[in-house]
Amino acid sequence: MNLNDFNITHDSFKCKLKELILSAQTKAEKLQTISDFNELVGKIDFESVKNSLNAVQDLDLHVQHLLLNKDDLKSHQKTTERIESCLSKIAEKLDSETSSNDSIKSLSESIQHLHDQIDAFSNRPVVQHIPDSSATDHVLEAISKQLTELCERPQVSAPPPPPCLTQTLPSPPKLIRPEHHMAIHSSKDNFIDTDLELELIAFFDSCKDKFKSEGDRQCMTFGEQYKYTGSRSSATPQLIPPVLQSLMDKVNSEYCTEGQPQVNSCLINRFIGPDSSLPMHSDNELTIHPESFIHTISLGASCTVSFVTTSDDSETHTHVCQPRSIYSMTRQSQEFFRHGISKGSIRAGTRYSITFRSVSFKNRNSTCILGDSNTCGLKFGVNPKNSFGSWMPGKQIFTPVISDIDPYQCCGYKNVVIHCAINDLKSDEVKNMADIRRLFSLYVNKIECIQAVNPKVHVYVCPPLPSKRAELNKKSLYFIRLMREELLPSNFGVTFVDGFDGFLDQAGLLSQHLSKDLNRYQKPDYLHLNWKGIAKLGVLIRNTVLLRMNGGNDRRSRRSRTPWNNKHPSTGEAEGYAGAAANGFSHNRDGYQSS
Template sequence: MKTVDKNKCPCNKSDGTSTKIICAACKQVWHQKCCNCTGLPAAAIKKLTRWQCPACYVCPALGKLPATVYTELRAMRDTLSALTLRDSINSSSYQQEIASLRASASSFDASEILSKIDSLQKEIQELKSPLVTPDKSEFSPTIKAALDNATIVPESLKMIQENLSHLNNRMTQLQDSIKTGNAASYCRSQAPAATDSPVLIQPNTSSPHVLKTQTPCKPYESYEAGAISQELKAELLEFIETLDPEFTGVDQNESRQVIYFGDYSYKYTGKNHPARPAPPVLMKVLDSVDPKTGDKRSLKANSCLITRYRSGVNHIPMHRDDEIMIDPESYIMTVSLGAKRTMTFCNNDDTKSESLDLEDCSLLVTSRFAQDFWRHGILPQNEISGERISLTFREISPHFMNSTILLGDSNTAKVAFGTGSGTLGAWVPGKRVKVGHIEALPDAVDIGPYRNIVIHTGINSINSRFQPRSDAYLIHVLEKKCKDYMTVYPRAKIHISMLLPTRLRRLNHHVECFNRAILDMSYQYKNIRIIDNSMFGSFLSDEHGRWDVKEHKPLASDSLHLGKMGIRLFAANIKTAVIGKSKSQSRVRFNSSQGRYGGAAGAAQHQGASNPP
């Protein structure tokens, strides 16, 4: 068994910015940040003589009880006093609970809680007093009739019963915790989140609330029968008949036959289709179904895969249309001709399934986003002898291999996606989502199936004066979000951009410490990469900062944001990391430092300015 070194903090990391604190009980050395004592100056820490670490400190159950006990009693009192139908309340069960609780608490000599119980008993006795019945003779005939027919509102009564049941359960838990002597642990578990988030020794970064098994969307967007006319159907069948010799099987069992048209080649499991110009009749079909997609954006499909099922024996197994060359924001349209076949949908953990009959001339619209959460297929139906032909339209391009979503703060506002001057270019398609703080990072299911997730935020988090957060907590939040992203999109690459330097020297020291923590975290996961901004050095220079055009000098009032030249270099750094044309600078420094990655980020001043991407 490994012996714990009490002369080192349990985090097993060096932190020159923290003052060491020694526990009076176990004599364990702790970093100031690791035990959430960031608000104490070094002089005050040295005067601590009875301080206990989080592993030794236990909230006392004698004398003054934790505030959560009184919160429970106040909640029960307020709920009971707010009831208007006092004569319908059976408070005998609560009298028994209070009596039992009082007997248990008396052994602890808790005078304050006993007085609270006494006052609560008096209030319940008052609630048992009968209601005063109004004299109906003073009312009009209409009001008299309304009073005679009045009944208790079911929804209000249901809400009252739920509140009483909830309080009953909480009082039982509180009673049991006092009997067993675990009142302190129970109160801590029920306490609301503190304003200053606690620093955990070993943060639990597991995220059971965001799993691949979640199903945040429907299996398809819409379905419409009779979406194309009979005239267009006849023209399509005539065209497909001329292509009969060109159809090829997708496997040795000849489960189905296919032929492909598109601006770019299309590759999926077991098959590779070269690019082939689409004939006018296919463009006519696309123009016909475009208005039927409702309020969705106009279709930009540039490929069509025609599949032929000769009979019910022919089928397609459960699969996903999740090829990396498909636009992550696009829709996939399927037009069915001929015999009716059933398409089956099933979510990732097989807890949900749906079936949809695809009729002749129908249109099915699905999204690329849904492919990560639903599988679909057409299973064999031996009783069907007719032929079915499907035409599936997709938006395909090799550029989408680098599809990117940028989650960034205000320094990324000028980083533009698209083509032309001032953009990242056609080979880095994507979009930007404004994220001002680390805690504002979106959930995984709100991102979409992008191949690259670029995260550039954090300077506002470490510089916040209104809601200060420790570095350990912010890194914990960032790591949890990254694990969520990797769980939902395991094929995506996560690029964490190192924080940029500022014109404030006090803040730049904090930036360097935070970047070291990011670097330490990144080496624990295969899919997390680093965008190293060491080219900017450790201080935001006038060359890279914002410029005052009128005064022809650097804008001294803005100490955080990049200027035109800085944004250009910053965008080039992001593009280089996404496309992957060069090695990460942090990885190069890590290799050259013989594995001492804890201090690798400190080499920015020596290598950064001379090695732009």
């Protein structure tokens, strides 16, 4: 290497060294700058900066809001008022035009939208975005166009609505208490002679230590146990003594004729002087037979009994009980009246009242069946081979259609079973869902009336019986759907009677095995059950009622579900019910029926 090359290399080295020194100084300065920047950033209050920016933005929007032309808003308001006035006049002219109603409705919606825009434009918070005025102009232009089209359209008479829609819903039946549901059914003076009165008073005086104090009176019971609210004497009922037995026989022979339930319970009330009283009450205990009478005989001092209605407690009747007299009340009237004895109603002395009732704990299962001709074969009695048996007393009332249901016929019964609707559904006037819903509304109204006149009742509803006509079954299925989706969820006093799928065959029609082939006119019968079907119907009703009364203990096997009533038809099951029907629907796997 020569000298020149060395000089060049030395100069390059010095240049490179200078560059490195300058670069190091620059980096040191940058690092110091970054350090200073970080220190400054750490001292900045970003929350205050954010608030300041928001304040500036709000101020800007507020200034824009103040710069708006209020005359424009007033102009928009006047325009909408003018449009509404015009629209009102058009609506009066086109009141009978059905097709115009939709246009008017559309215009009303547009005007309402315009109102909303104006309200939002003038009354909105300042932090909101200001709407574009062109949108309002667009709405006004659309309204003007619709008004022009509406005015130029020729008036056309609207076609009449379908016949089914012109039929108004039947008005709810007016609840007018029947005349036989009076406070006192009958009364008679001198029902017994003086000798029997003295004998009874002497007997009661000898039993003073057996009376139990209940309020301002004393009580003692004989015969069948009768419990009521606040009762103390009912805990130890006694055998009926001979002197009372002869009086009970007299009452049964004179008042409990023509199939009336015989009285079997006797309650003695002892009133001493004017301070004695009897609170207002109703003898509406479920153990009293719903078709029975309540008879009261007075001994000793006279007394005035007051009767008031249960609805408003207004006094409606007073009855003076003379010595040796008797007055009778129906058990059903206890749903409408209360009676009692106020202090001072008994004159000086001692008064005994003897009240006879027809009492049985089985009356808690008392059942009233309101049904069509398919229920006419269901019988009540004590023989389980041809009736519901003694554990389920009651009566059957023929109600072929829903409108025939009389709520007052169910008074006093714990259970009411409704099995009617199919005759309504098969009518030619029932053509669509609107007609079926109208029937359903009447059906629900009848149930509510039954519950109104009999607060302690529980209603069991049977689905419409399937038929041999598919079209009728479609109506029935829609009616059942309304029952399940609207009636049952809204009324907890109603229970659905399951098991009606057992009346179906493989085709989903009423089974030939359980129905009649010909009716009484020797024509094909598509609706009525034969004796096997009636027996099966009796089993379903009886088991549903007694199962609920038995506290819900069901030992029967659970079955799967179908659209008809949540259960699948089973051939083996149908044969089982048919076997039970051969014995007069005394199918008794749960031990409900007994003689």
